[in-house]
Amino acid sequence: MKKIHFFLLLVVFLTGCSNDYDHRLKISVNAWIGYTPIFYAYDKGWLESYNIEVLNLVSLAESMHLYDAGNSDALTGTQYEFKQLKKDHPGLTPLMLFDRSNGGDMILSNLSIDELKQTDQIIDIYLEIDSVNSELIREFLNYYKLSEHQIRYINKDQAVLAKMNYVAAQKPVLIVTYVPYNISLQKKGFKIISSTREPNVITVIDALFATQKVINQHQKQFKQLKKEVDRAIAVLKNDPQEYYKHVKYYLHDITYQEFLSSLEEIKWLNDLSAEQIKKVLPSVDIPLNGLIDAKS
């Protein structure tokens, strides 16, 4: 075995064989209904031949931290994570848009907005503090003038937030979450009091980001990824059951019905060109000139 390995490597070295996918491309992807095309392609093994590895992570924040630490080449996230990371990674640019959150990002609570306004108690706000969650809650508090209340921020991963037992708390709770983590929380009695479906809430775009240098290094792999993502979305539209079978584990074992409901919370953007997106979403202020065109 060792001898074979030795001589094979020697032959490879001497013949200088190489191909376009020699260098592995690592992508951090967190659990989100909008990123499931990547999970689907990964689970189907479509990405193996292109040497693309998917790091399946729990949250946006974790994805961001791992990328920052140099453990991945590209990451999924919203424009909020993009802006945060851009400070330390000036070359960062969106190269693939997945969806627009259309209710997929939300704020849950055990009280209504009016009850929250009237309460004297400290409001516990659970969220991933260094993610788009904080942007959503800041907008929410300002909009409903709750900023002056006594507030306690509790920073947790979405996986933890989804499983936590809040009954014992018996006090006002706000949870900033997103699909699919909202499902278990709603089962526990939490209600949506605000979401990205409402016009007064910020627009959230989900995309894949990488620095220009990495894009140049892995250009062919990114193009293939884009093709496979589009292909996965096509499968989703034609045969959601088949699609569901492959992605349910990545969404924490949600049911098929929950999966279908979750799809209602987003609008796919993968087919739109940069020009079309600017028209549809004029308020989005991220650069769109680096988007990959799989057809070119």
Added chain:
Amino acid sequence: MLSLRKLSYLLLSGTILIFFVSFYFFFNKQLHTTADVIVHDVEKDTASLVYSISKNLQQADDLYQFTSELKRLPASNPFVSAVQVFKDNKLMLTTDQRLRTQPDSRQIYIPEKMDSYDLLTQNKVLTNHLYYFSGLNKSFLTLYIYLDREAVSASIDKLFFQMIFWMLLLTIIYFILIFLIIKKMIINPAEILRQYAYYQSEIPKKMLLTDYEYIRSSMVQTFERLEKEKKALYRIARTDKLSGLPNREALHEKLDWLISVSERMDSQFALLFLDLDDFKTINDSLGHSIGDAYLKQVALVIKKITRNNDIVARIGGDEFVIILNTYKNLLDLTQIIERIQNELKKTQIIDSHPIESSCSIGVAFFPKDGKDENTLMKQADIAMYQAKKNGKNQYHFFTSALYETVQKEIKQAREIKSGIKNQEFELYYQPKVDLKSGKIIACEALIRWNHPQDGLVAPNDFIPLAEKEGLIIELGNWIIEEAVRQQMVWKEQGICDIPIAVNISARQLFYEGFTQNIKQLIKQNNFDPEKLDIEITETLFIEDTSKSLDILTELCNQGLSISLDDFGTGYSSLSYLKRFPIHTLKIDKIFIDDYQIQTDSVFLETIVTMGKNLGITVLCEGVEEKEQLKFLQSIGCDQYQGYYCSKPLSASNFAGFISAYKTEN
């Protein structure tokens, strides 16, 4: 036996082999060390994770709180591809949703049974445990850590490539350099010396290694000395010591070579066997030293007379052999022989002794008298004895008939020469008559020789010899000059102003300056070129077509006319009539002699018709009877020439004949 080249290759190959084996073992060790480092790194990260989670895990269902930490392990450690957590056989969590089954026992890495390298290469799975307390009982969850084969492989590859680059590649370059140096400084020079020792074809250049240089210079000196000695020996073996001329051996070699060349070139040469007359008397009376000195003098005389490319050898005693292969003709050959004999007949002063001698020469020709060396030498020797029989200072050809012929030709050639000088030659003129009008319209000049002893000699008896000996040029020039002169005299005298035809041989026509001479003659005498007709024969076309065409065209351009003599007897080709500027066809006499035979009359008719069609005047030669004349008129022939009108006449008789003819007609 082992050559230096093989030894060098063997040593180099051995060294390279040892190096590769060493490299393999070193690489193998490095491979295991790297495997240990990778496995240690994974185990360390796993242990830290296990400690962190075990500290906070209160029950199995709380594991979800540590999903993030567990997923971070494969995300942050490049050698880990996935982590699974099982409680007994139940999957609690997996970081890679594609891995949902528990690995079987064969996949599990057991440190006691295998080393790190096996773990990495055999796709084994590492295990660990997350502990928690269920009541007072210590329970655990099993952690399976899957290694990323690709990352492991890449890491090993990287190690390999680095080693290859820094160790193997540099070493290979080093070996190549060593090999090239050994080749350049040891193997190649040794091979060059070996080649030089065998073939001595090229002297090797100076060598870089002093040891080789010493060998090379010694070899060069030795071989140069040997070469000089070889040449000296060769010279001695082939040179007559006394005269310095080639000896019998050298003659044998040269004759062999000459025979093969002559056979190939289909040429001939003459072998002269020279023997001094009464040389024994010189030796006996004056002593051998004087005799030897005389022989040296003889050699010098012969060398002086012969040309560089002639072969002169002394084959023993007073016998010399001379081979002549570039003489022009027999006359030229006899002149050389006579020069040698005349020179050797002169008194030679040797050590103040006047020596009078002579030599006899026998001549044999290749290939006529012999086709090999022995026969030629024997025949020349016989001829030499025949010469001795005839008296001293004689030469003789091996073939008596040839000898007599040559003697006759030599005599006649000398007479022709003196004949030209003494104005013994005379031109006769035969009229050419127009068949329609019956008028004399031209004449042909024919040479006659008024020999002082033999009387009138016909051209056939001396023209061929004149051609053979090259006298035709001189004779031919005289004919043209005389014909021109005569034409102008008759014109001045008012006798006639008709063209005169002169016969020109191929040799004369091709002689350099022929056309120039004609041009000059015409200019000097202010002669009308249309009054000069050049008669040629068909043999001219065979010799050099393109040159003939050039010369005839030039003559025509000057205004001369061309007649083709003796048409029908030689190499008659219609293509020549088309290509060459021929004005008149002269049909040979033989056709009119037998005109009554149907075939000949048809020939005549055909030639006349063809001439008319080609725009060429047709003249029939040798007309002697009236019937012949009538026949020629009937077939439309243009002109005739022959005894019917007049035989060739001397200039004065021709003038009289013309006057009488004019009166009659």
